[in-house]
Amino acid sequence: MVTRDSYHMTPDEFRTRGVEFINWIADYYERIESYPVLSQVKPGDVRSLLPTAPPITGESLENILKEIDAHILPGITHWQSPNFFAFFPANASGPAILGDLLSSGLGVQGMLWMTSPACTELETHVLDWLVGMLGLPETFRSDRAGGGVIQDTASSATLCALLAARERATAYRSNEEGCDGTLVAYTSTQAHSSVEKGVKIAGLGRRNLRVIDVDQDFAMRPDALSSQIKRDREMGLTPCFVCATVGTTSSNAIDPVRAIGEICRQEEIWLHVDAAMSGTAALCPEFRHIQDGLELADSYCFNPHKWMFTNFDCDCFYVADRTILINTLALMPEYLRNKPTDSGAVIDYRDWHIPLGRRFRALKLWFVIRHYGIEGLQFHVRRHVELAQEFARRVSAHPDFELAAAVPLNLVCFRHKKGDEANLKLLERLNQSGKIYLTHTSLGGKITLRLSIGQAHTEARHVDAAWTLIQEKSRGLG
Amino acid sequence: MVTRDSYHMTPDEFRTRGVEFINWIADYYERIESYPVLSQVKPGDVRSLLPTAPPITGESLENILKEIDAHILPGITHWQSPNFFAFFPANASGPAILGDLLSSGLGVQGMLWMTSPACTELETHVLDWLVGMLGLPETFRSDRAGGGVIQDTASSATLCALLAARERATAYRSNEEGCDGTLVAYTSTQAHSSVEKGVKIAGLGRRNLRVIDVDQDFAMRPDALSSQIKRDREMGLTPCFVCATVGTTSSNAIDPVRAIGEICRQEEIWLHVDAAMSGTAALCPEFRHIQDGLELADSYCFNPHKWMFTNFDCDCFYVADRTILINTLALMPEYLRNKPTDSGAVIDYRDWHIPLGRRFRALKLWFVIRHYGIEGLQFHVRRHVELAQEFARRVSAHPDFELAAAVPLNLVCFRHKKGDEANLKLLERLNQSGKIYLTHTSLGGKITLRLSIGQAHTEARHVDAAWTLIQEKSRGLG
Numbered sequence: 001m002v003t004r005d006s007y008h009m010t011p012d013e014f015r016t017r018g019v020e021f022i023n024w025i026a027d028y029y030e031r032i033e034s035y036p037v038l039s040q041v042k043p044g045d046v047r048s049l050l051p052t053a054p055p056i057t058g059e060s061l062e063n064i065l066k067e068i069d070a071h072i073l074p075g076i077t078h079w080q081s082p083n084f085f086a087f088f089p090a091n092a093s094g095p096a097i098l099g100d101l102l103s104s105g106l107g108v109q110g111m112l113w114m115t116s117p118a119c120t121e122l123e124t125h126v127l128d129w130l131v132g133m134l135g136l137p138e139t140f141r142s143d144r145a146g147g148g149v150i151q152d153t154a155s156s157a158t159l160c161a162l163l164a165a166r167e168r169a170t171a172y173r174s175n176e177e178g179c180d181g182t183l184v185a186y187t188s189t190q191a192h193s194s195v196e197k198g199v200k201i202a203g204l205g206r207r208n209l210r211v212i213d214v215d216q217d218f219a220m221r222p223d224a225l226s227s228q229i230k231r232d233r234e235m236g237l238t239p240c241f242v243c244a245t246v247g248t249t250s251s252n253a254i255d256p257v258r259a260i261g262e263i264c265r266q267e268e269i270w271l272h273v274d275a276a277m278s279g280t281a282a283l284c285p286e287f288r289h290i291q292d293g294l295e296l297a298d299s300y301c302f303n304p305h306k307w308m309f310t311n312f313d314c315d316c317f318y319v320a321d322r323t324i325l326i327n328t329l330a331l332m333p334e335y336l337r338n339k340p341t342d343s344g345a346v347i348d349y350r351d352w353h354i355p356l357g358r359r360f361r362a363l364k365l366w367f368v369i370r371h372y373g374i375e376g377l378q379f380h381v382r383r384h385v386e387l388a389q390e391f392a393r394r395v396s397a398h399p400d401f402e403l404a405a406a407v408p409l410n411l412v413c414f415r416h417k418k419g420d421e422a423n424l425k426l427l428e429r430l431n432q433s434g435k436i437y438l439t440h441t442s443l444g445g446k447i448t449l450r451l452s453i454g455q456a457h458t459e460a461r462h463v464d465a466a467w468t469l470i471q472e473k474s475r476g477l478g
Numbered sequence: 479m480v481t482r483d484s485y486h487m488t489p490d491e492f493r494t495r496g497v498e499f500i501n502w503i504a505d506y507y508e509r510i511e512s513y514p515v516l517s518q519v520k521p522g523d524v525r526s527l528l529p530t531a532p533p534i535t536g537e538s539l540e541n542i543l544k545e546i547d548a549h550i551l552p553g554i555t556h557w558q559s560p561n562f563f564a565f566f567p568a569n570a571s572g573p574a575i576l577g578d579l580l581s582s583g584l585g586v587q588g589m590l591w592m593t594s595p596a597c598t599e600l601e602t603h604v605l606d607w608l609v610g611m612l613g614l615p616e617t618f619r620s621d622r623a624g625g626g627v628i629q630d631t632a633s634s635a636t637l638c639a640l641l642a643a644r645e646r647a648t649a650y651r652s653n654e655e656g657c658d659g660t661l662v663a664y665t666s667t668q669a670h671s672s673v674e675k676g677v678k679i680a681g682l683g684r685r686n687l688r689v690i691d692v693d694q695d696f697a698m699r700p701d702a703l704s705s706q707i708k709r710d711r712e713m714g715l716t717p718c719f720v721c722a723t724v725g726t727t728s729s730n731a732i733d734p735v736r737a738i739g740e741i742c743r744q745e746e747i748w749l750h751v752d753a754a755m756s757g758t759a760a761l762c763p764e765f766r767h768i769q770d771g772l773e774l775a776d777s778y779c780f781n782p783h784k785w786m787f788t789n790f791d792c793d794c795f796y797v798a799d800r801t802i803l804i805n806t807l808a809l810m811p812e813y814l815r816n817k818p819t820d821s822g823a824v825i826d827y828r829d830w831h832i833p834l835g836r837r838f839r840a841l842k843l844w845f846v847i848r849h850y851g852i853e854g855l856q857f858h859v860r861r862h863v864e865l866a867q868e869f870a871r872r873v874s875a876h877p878d879f880e881l882a883a884a885v886p887l888n889l890v891c892f893r894h895k896k897g898d899e900a901n902l903k904l905l906e907r908l909n910q911s912g913k914i915y916l917t918h919t920s921l922g923g924k925i926t927l928r929l930s931i932g933q934a935h936t937e938a939r940h941v942d943a944a945w946t947l948i949q950e951k952s953r954g955l956g
Contacts (some may be wrong), residue, residue: 007854008934009572011504018504022496026489039595043823046599054607058851061573067930068580075596080585086814087593090835092585092645094487095539098499099583102546104789105503107570117517118553121524129532152630153833157708178659178683192810194834200806201641201832203681249813256738305835311582312837328678333671334920335727335928336567345521354679354832355631356672357568358785359790373536376485391553434617442812450813456486 016465017061024065025097029132029457031198032081036434039077046075059443077437082457085466086439088249088277089454093309099364110358113346114338117216120347123150123362125314126369133374134282134302137295140318142347148318149352150361155194157317158299159352160325162198162241164299165270169240174330179203184232185241188220188255188350190248190300191371192274204426208237217406218253218443220244226263241270244297246290250441250450251405251413258293272296276315280307281385283377288464290408299325307384307410307454308377314361317352326351356385380456384410387463388453394467400474404448412451413443418478420447429473436466485536485922495539503575507935510559517555518561522626524553543934554914560935563944564917566727566755567932571787573849577842578789582890588836591824592816598825601628601840604847606795611852612760612780618796620825626796627830627838632754633672638803638831640676640719642777643748645806647718652804653806657681657685662710663719664688666698666733668726670752695884696731696921698722704741719748722775724768725756728919728928729883729891732756736771743774750777754793755932758785759863759887762856768886777803785862785888785932786855788846792839795831804829858934860886866931870955872945878952882926890929891921896956907951914944 009017019109049071079090100240110119127148131140140146142158150159166174174183183204187195189211191476199209209230229239242264244255257273264271279302281287294300301317304310319325330351332341369377388410393415395401405412416422424447427440441448443473453463487495527549557568573759588597605626609619618624629635644652644661661682665673667689677687688710691702707717720742722733735751742749751772757780759765772778779795782788797803808829811818818824828834849854866888873879873892882891894900902925907917919926931941 007850007857009849011508014507014572014575015500017576018500018573018579019497021579021583022493022500024494024821025579026496028583029490029492038592041595043591043595043818043821044599046596047603050600050603054611055845055851056853058854059848061576061849064845064848072596072600075594075599076584076586077592077594078585079594084916087587090585090587091584094492094495097492097579097582098495098539101496101499101503101575101579104497104570104578105506106554106577107568107789108554109557109565109568109790113521114516114555116553116555116557117519117521118524118550121522122528122550122554125525125528133532153835155833155835159679159832166681174681174683175678176660176684177682178655178686181656181658183656193809193814196808196809197832201637202654202679203644203652203657205652208656249811260673311585312587312835313833329675331671331674333727335917336671337918340521343521354637354675355633355791356788357631357633367539367542369532370542371539372485373533375534376536379485402528439813440815453947 008131019066020048029080032078033083035073035078035081037078037081037083037437038431038434039075040434041075046071053349066239080455081468082455082459082462083436084455085451085453086437088305088306088452090309090312091309091454091456092369093456095367096309096311096364099367103360103363106360108360110360111350111356112336112338112341112348114208114340119362120349122366123349124347126366129369130316134279135285135288136300136318137320139295139320140300145322146318147319147322147347148316149349151315151317151353152313153299154192154274154303154315155197156242157315158194158272158274159198159201160317161299163201164319164325164328165241166202168270168324169238172327181205181208182237183240184210184237186206186212186225186228186239187243188212188214190214190218190246190253191243191245192249192251195243196288214253218248218251220255220260222256222259222263225260229263229267239267239269241272243274247272247276247409251443252278252408252411253405254290254408257291258296261296263292265296272299273297275300276301277303277306278409281306281381283374284381287409300346304365308368309372309456311366314365331393370469384453384458386411387458387460391451391463391467404443404446410453412447415446415448416474416477422477423449426474426477430469433469433473435469440457490849498543503764504729507558510556511561513551513556513559514860515556515559515561515915516912517553518912519553524549528816558933560916560933560937560940561944562933563929563931564915565680566784566930568784569787569932569934570789570792571846572921573845574787574789574842577845581838581841584838586838588838589828589834590814590816590819590826592818594838597838597840598827600844601827603841604844607847613756613763613766614778614796615798617798618778620816622738623800624798625800626794627827629795629831630791632670632752632779632781633675633791634832635793636672636721636750636752637676637679639748639750639777640680642797642803643719644680646748646802647716647767651806659683659686661718662686662688664690664703664706664717665721666690666692666723668696668728668731669721669723670727673721692731694727696726698738700734700737700741703738707741707745717745717747719750721750721752724751724753725887729921730756730884730886730889731883732768735769736774739771739774741766749775751775753778753780755781755784755889758782759859761852762859782843782846786846787850787934788843792843841850849861862931862936865936865938866890869929869941869945882921882924888931891926892929893926894952894955895922897912899956901925901927904952904955908947911947911951913947
């Protein structure tokens with residue numbers, strides 16, 4: 001019941017409802033395979049079930065979970081289903097959900113060290129841990145010249161890297177005088193769309209983004225990068241930023257970070273490395289070759305909210321020289337002045353990203369690392385990679401299917417040999433079955449299906465069933 | 479115990495630990511007044527208690543809450559304490575915490591309608607509700623030309639508004655060719671620092687931000703805005719963006735939106751209205767005068783995560799013409815193509831803000847509105863405003879203190895008459911006492927203390943005690 005004296009939920013109601021919610025979530029994970037993975041509702045279906053007007057008088061949340069079951073769940077695409085093979089994984093896990101619950105309960109703001117010292121210090125601590133856990137360059141540590149910060153997404157991290165690059169290249173003149181249309185950024189044809197979005201936001205202009213050719217494995221060609229930089233310099237332009245990708249969205253291609261980094265060092269261009277999903281693989285020493293040369297990068301990000309069981313949002317963004325990032329984004333209005341900041345002895349993370357306010361996101365990451373331990377996380381990465389490799393072997397061995405790209409880790413790009421129309425039809429049949437959810441891309445101009453293996457609970461039996469279903473639904477294609 | 483076969487937390491452990499967490503949070507709110515409001519730790523104290531290296535082998539989270547009590551809580555500044563009067567409120571509440579818990583559990587991504595239709599449709603629905611609840615212009619509704627979206631913070635909303643303004647002013651040429659240093663933005667001397675941050679990020683350059691003079695109430699002077707626009711046009715520059723503030727950070731000043739809006743209409747300049755905290759006051763018809771003229775605005779934001787009991791992050795951002803925003807931020811790589819998007823019948827919120835991924839944030843807002851109802855929310859706004867007005871009367875009546883600004887709503891700016899040094903000393907005494915937490919600003923060149931009343935559980939007794947403490951700690955000043 002709503003308490004009429006204050007309208008607040010009483011502690012007792014919070015305890016009662018809270019236990020129901022916890023149990024609902026546990027039940028949800030136990031029954032998740034019974035739902036169609038891709039929501040089957042039509043546009044407007046969910047809204048049509050909701051009351052037109054908000055309530056004047058508050059209601060008890062006593063029956064809300066029944067409404068969630070009836071009105072919301074049909075409109076959910078189940079990212080936590082072990083049969084979710086679309087896009088990239090976006091894993092939650094028990095320890096992450098509880099860490100995030102604690103963050104919601106504490107309700108602190110971490111914009112300044114002073115506004116909750118633990119929020120800042122735990123974040124710095126865990127991000128320093130991850131430098132060691134992933135074998136990242138020591139320069140990314142906070143006790144060296146660099147440091148890490150949690151951002152919401154890789155899109156925002158890329159934007160911050162680009163802004164720092166812009167300011168380094170212009171001696172902070174862009175911040176003061178605005179952009180002038182002469183700065184150039186580089187990425188590959190296979191890079192994530194957020195690079196283009198960032199280039200637009202930061203005022204460089206899309207025509208000043210060069211999308212560099214890739215090799216047969218869809219990885220950026222360093223020779224093509226080099227030539228393009230040369231051409232741009234000859235035209236009087238200023239190359240300022242390269243974004244290399246470790247694990248592209250389309251095909252998981254690994255750009256050659258070392259070769260690109262050597263060019264960037266020589267040309268004095270900021271190198272950002274986007275390893276949003278694949279960065280997690282570096283938990284296992286045998287996969288660290290993907291980031292060979294990372295010590296040449298100025299910034300780096302990967303998303304524990306993809307493949308590391310830490311629910312969204314949690315992107316870890318590192319810089320090799322924090323001073324440039326801070327000089328790019330810092331401001332100090334009087335209403336935020338305080339002694340610890342003035343002393344220079346603390347980190348104020350508001351100067352490391354775009355928003356001012358910030359949630360205590362380090363808790364969930366800390367819980368995940370403590371619960372799984374390094375060996376638990378490695379176990380899952382290895383298992384997912386093995387499952388993908390096995391799936392790739394089956395595709396290769398089948399007369400009607402072919403691999404569309406190399407499979408360095410946990411993403412398999414493949415297609416039916418009957419062409420684009422057949423593949424789109426197959427995709428629709430698979431997704432409409434509700435049994436699995438895949439997405440597509442275009443590689444070398446051909447429609448390609450993507451089977452991304454990384455959901456926390458995906459086991460061999462799920463991948464086996466997916467392969468059986470794919471073969472079944474491909475009958476009579478074309 | 480960690481299950482060694484998969485390392486995942488078992489459903490049973492999740493249920494057991496989950497109940498402990500729910501009870502811990504309920505207990506936390508019951509004992510919150512026993513903690514010093516402002517954390518008393520020194521830089522490095524929290525980190526010194528944490529293990530240097532991450533665990534190789536996973537640990538049970540069985541004792542984690544004891545560690546939270548011992549290692550984390552001393553480093554927490556208690557934003558949810560009823561004795562928190564600093565900055566702005568950042569309210570959590572039972573229904574919001576549970577809504578956010580459900581969001582963590584479902585773990586869906588709402589970047590496209592298709593990736594979880596309920597995530598998009600509930601958000602659109604609740605943001606349409608709020609148009610009516612707050613008396614916002616009908617053009618902000620999604621069934622008109624506009625629409626609302628949840629952003630993380632007002633900083634990000636302001637940046638998106640500025641980007642849309644930039645593109646409208648240049649017929650999308652800035653996106654294509656980059657900025658050229660001729661666009662000008664305007665805000666008042668009292669605006670939030672995020673406007674300057676946005677101007678830097680968007681490539682306009684800080685020298686192209688005009689900070690307009692304010693009147694005796696610290697509100698933007700429309701005549702000064704008008705003259706500055708004229709001067710800029712005479713210099714061949716292109717005015718493109720005005721940010722007006724409804725409730726400034728320093729003093730809660732209310733810019734005259736109608737007068738500013740009329741200038742913007744005439745000059746064809748984008749008007750963004752930032753009502754981050756004070757926008758919530760419009761739940762009560764008697765306070766809607768603060769947004770008089772809002773129908774002249776192109777965009778608007780307010781933060782339920784400040785004063786509307788919805789935990790961070792939840793900024794509601796509205797535009798009068800969604801096409802401009804979408805044209806500014808949209809991209810369509812092949813790997814995101816899908817039938818519902820191609821049909822044009824759905825909203826894809828990824829094109830309404832900077833990140834691609836997005837959490838199901840509408841749940842917590844929906845829960846809050848349903849739990850409190852309109853009248854419950856109004857009750858708290860009115861109570862907070864009354865408490866602030868009563869506090870202001872006491873300050874005015876005291877011979878040693880004076881009000882530093884008008885008190886339109888729930889923020890009281892005041893100072894001891896003995897000058898800056900005395901006020902800073904008083905502030906330090908108050909905050910070091912641990913009994914309350916206030917912050918300061920500078921108004922008219924003088925150090926000013928701010929008492930912001932808006933924490934969910936702040937009652938008359940807390941404000942009474944704060945005033946008693948302020949008088950007590952002011953003895954012997956100067």
